[in-house]
Amino acid sequence: MRHLYRCPLRWSDMDAYGHVNNAVFIRYLEEARIDFLFRPDKEFKQGSVVARHEIDYKRQLVHRHHPVDIELWITEIRAASFTITYEVKDDDLVYVRASTVVVPFDFETGRPRRITAEERDFLEGYRDDDKEEAVAA
Template identity: 40%
Template structure:
């Protein structure tokens, strides 16, 4: 299928004293976009497990230009890569207004069993859903720990 695009509103309260969206709020905006894919879209298709337990193991963001409230909503294009038995990476490209790209990012996601208090493996349905969002060209830099 390819990339998934979510539109996330930028709030006035997301801006800092310098007039642009600060790092912590950018992480939240990306989280809201990711929830559209992993919770809403997956739930629409009958997959509830991703919303029941998913943790971010690592996040990396590269900023290309400031995000400002006046640019309007953030359009976040997401794809999946490195789909493994118990983890996957979500790649993001965020656009605001007419900017080519304000940020690129990636998160290492791990399915989590809240009841057992430990990571779990993806089931076949979750894996098939995530495979739909794999694209040929994604971020090529690996996450560094």
């Protein structure tokens, strides 16, 4: 299963050339990740931090008034990290493929922590090992 986030585009996202600035895509991925991880039904209550991003820019995204779709899924689950893979797209037109390594974090102790059994079950529901679409993390 994959999670879908409909990301709004903003005028401030554009660069001097009239398309969405490449650096803005990091924020888009963050918005999709937060929408996925911090929902009322499933939540990483103790928090998480990003250990790594990898982005492959495929084509320019021009600003418009309707949102762009961000599909995300899990491609790897380890003891104390997991990898989220994304496609920023319109139907079959892909603008960006990306991945993020996320580390569960305990902010009280200031240390990374292991993934709980409940979190692992949640992540497994979004696991997709399709290597053709996945970006290596």
